[in-house]
Amino acid sequence: MAIHWDEFLGDSRDELALNASLKERAVIVGRVGLLMLACGTGAWRVRHSMNSIARVLGLTCAADVGLVSIEYTCVEFDQSYTQTMSLPTSGVNTSKLTDLEWFVNEFERYGQKMTLADIHYLLDKIEKKSGLYPPALLGLASAVACGAFVFLLGGGLIEMFCAFIGAGVGNFIRASMNKKHITLFAGIIVSVTVACLMYMLSFRLLEAMFAVSGRHEAGYIGAMLFVIPGFPFITSGLDIAKLDMRSGIERMVHAVTIIVVATLVGWIIAMTINFKPGDFVALKLSASQLLLLRLPASFCGVFGFSMMFNSSPRLAATAGVIGALANTLRLELVGLTTMPPAAAAFIGALLAGLLASLLGHWNGYPRIALTVPSIVIMVPGLYMYRAAYNIGLNSISVGAYWLTQATLIVLALPLGLIVARILTDPRWRYNN
Secondary structure (H helix, E strand, O other), rough: OOOOOHOOOOOOOOOOOOHHHHHHHHHHHEEEHHHHHHOOOOHHHHHHHHHHHHHOOOOEEEEEEOOOEEEEEEEEOOOOEEEEEOOOOOOOHHHHHHHHHHHHHHHHHHHHHEEEEHHHHHHHHHHHHOOOOOOOHHHHHHHHHHHHHHHOOOOOOHHHHHHHHHHHHHHHHHHHHOOOOOOOOOOOOHHHHHHHHHHHHHHHHHHHOOOOOOOHHHHHHHHHHHHOOOOOHHHHHHHOOOHHHHHHHHHHHHHHHHHHHHHHHHHHHHHHOOOOOOOOOOOOOHHHHHHHHHHHHHHHHHHHHHHOOOOHHHHHHHHHHHHHHHHHHHHHHHHOOOHHHHHHHHHHHHHHHHHHHHHHHHHOOOHHHHHHHHHOOOOOOHEEEEEHHHHHHHHHHHHHHHHHHHHHHHHHHHHHHHHHHHHHHHHOHHHH
């Protein structure tokens, strides 16, 4: 149910928040935490923000944070106030997250001089802030990101074009359904189905017009990669590293559920239209040409995914630069050395985390808003799909091979970010 925050103000809206009652101050702490949680950030960041607000207001806060709910208690002397709040669904909004980071930082400086009305007015503005992009532009962002993703996986122009069409239409449908508050599973099933069918129609059209080879159907998986749950995947690992087991496990289950539903839908459609996830047609490019093309492709992929997370163009471009360097390094390590893909993913994520820390201090962007888009392009969606496809055909050994490869990479990505945080952030280096 919706929370009517004005009802907590009563007749003291013009009173300094520092002098307000325990209940009125505790509500501010809880509201900031709930808004942070709604942006998709991890439990550690939510709790840190709540603690920052509580300290300024003279309270001690203890919070138990999950995927869509917060249970917290604020204590002052021998009194306490406990509240449980929940969200209807989980989402990602890096634009709001940036605003909330600014609010928390400013509150630490000026919060003791702000009234209850001032605080709730600013939080109202952040909460009511609409998405930066309409569904059509989100569809275009997805098309660019997935087209670039397909090239980075080894696909050529034909696969990129078909994935561009499929992902663009599919994510347009998903964004339109999200705007109408359609439930998560329905959005995934419908959007992935549309994306796969649009890839098939585009490919059949090219076959009929230009007699392209049937081997180009291997890019089919690229059309549905826009559903990759990058934020819950990565934040689950970060939460577990900080011993936030409840949030970490819930986020991991949420991410795995999305992947399972999407891959099963893609598998069923592939069986229906007789598409097989074979190897890509080899690109006739030298190592230097691949390097020069991987940089802009990685930038475009990360930029598109960042837009899908509702990042501003400047924030998306910053993440794109980080992703271009980190992902290209990962691909070069795999292509030019004998390094296993999981080890290369760890090094790529480590570089992304270090660069995000450096740029975050300079431009003030939340680190999570830079790191997750920059490494979501490293999530092995192709491996996950091949695992589901082969297991569905009872090729258990082949499916287990791809599942193992995907699992190792998925574990390596948050581990790289964790190491980067430990190296650059004292709050992650020590328990206190």
